[in-house]
Amino acid sequence: MLVHSRGAKWAVWAVFLVLFLPVFALPLLVVLGASFATNWSSALPSGFTTGHYDAATRGEALQALTTSLLTAAAASLLALAAGTWAALAAAGLKRRYRRVLDALFVLPVAVPSVVVGLAILVAFSKPPFLLNGTREIVILAHTVLVTAFAHQSVSAALARLDPAYEQAAASLGARPGYVLWRVRLPLLLPSLTAAAGLCLALSMGELSATMMLYPPDWTPLPVLIYAATDRGALFTGSALAVVLMAATLLALFAVSRIRTRASYR
């Protein structure tokens, strides 16, 4: 379209490859390659082994993986509930109030996650709320961090929703609760699952706030990856990172299955 001659096209594509491959593909390939290697001192990794995966799928690492999955699931559900409720409540308000509420709920995106971690640590380490050193504090921090994303995608979907459906339902005598449950929420389901996927992925990879407040018996996988690389075990860290990526992708895939089944309905 933009470039017409064949030679120029190939030149543009070559530049694209030169920019794209090292920047985006190489990092992932390097982590993947390193996870199967015992050392890497020349151009290619050497000493093929699956030993890192044996270590990365049992004991401490397996526990960290379940910790991450449970934290992500709990935080996503809580965030989705709070974010959806806020978006639905805001949709019925006057423009002025709606903007205040929207601004309030996107604020956690702008605040650094480390500061969110610090704030929750400060607030819940003293009475009346003593949660320091519990797993709930990690889940709460993740919830705060992902609620903004859940709220944003649900309220964007609400704005695109055709009001004719709910008006028709209401004119036929359906009460507001019934309209919400049988009309609006089913119509929102695709964007709800998309939001759930986003929340899951963010929570699975969350490191900044977690580093501030994780207790020793609730160590999510990213913290373990940091601990491994910090003591110099880069290859073990890579295997753990591949496990984390695979688990994130699987979780995203599972969530997207809900969406396709819902949209057939």
Add this chain to the structure above:
Amino acid sequence: MTRRLLWTVPPVAVLTLLFLYPLALVLQQSVQPDTGGTSLQPYADVFASEAFRHALWTTVWLALASTVGCLVLGFALALVIAFVPFPGAKAVARFIDVYLSFPSFLITLALLFIYGTTGIIGSFQFLTTPWGVLLAEITYFTPFVVRPLLAAFSQLDTAQLEAASSLGARPWRVVRRVILPEALPALAAGGSLVLVLCLNEFGIVLFTGAKGVTTLPMLVYSKAILESDYPGACVVAVVNVLISVGLYGLYRVVSRRAGA
């Protein structure tokens, strides 16, 4: 109307308890030094320290440079994907979406293999300098620019491009005079989001393990967790929040103007 307002109370109460109340406590603690009482002494101490001024400067220039890098690289990549499509361009766009769901520290982990002490390229200490962090941030955040750009390009009427080039405009001129003006809102929105995210980035800096590169989030972490200096950590946190929230407000205004 009052009943509708009442429905907003539960989510706002949850947000207040989990987010606004903790932030207020951070603000409160930042004016309460360990010696007791209320004073601005923690602020004076932190502002006077060389470490803080250094971290502030590092954070700001790293974020600005990363944003410029992401904008240039992202614009070039999106341009090719959208207007010089090749077999597999769709797959590349999908790959960029997936890329966004991975945590940032993976990039640093990979760079440790490429440039680290036992690295492929060699053992020169590139990663422990700000340049390593800059490279990692540009790598990780460029997709955040590419995605809104691709969305904007898909709305662009290709007839405009054809008309411009049939009138004799060279590709470079078409990019500058037709595509760039259309892309400006998306560039502004993506760029300011990346700027905020870079200011707040922690994982990338933590994983480089560089003693010489300290950003504000890193300083918050080391003051609170490693030194147990909570008033100091809270002061740095307040400064960081002010910068980020101010910029994020700007981003919201810009992206609303752009209709994105």
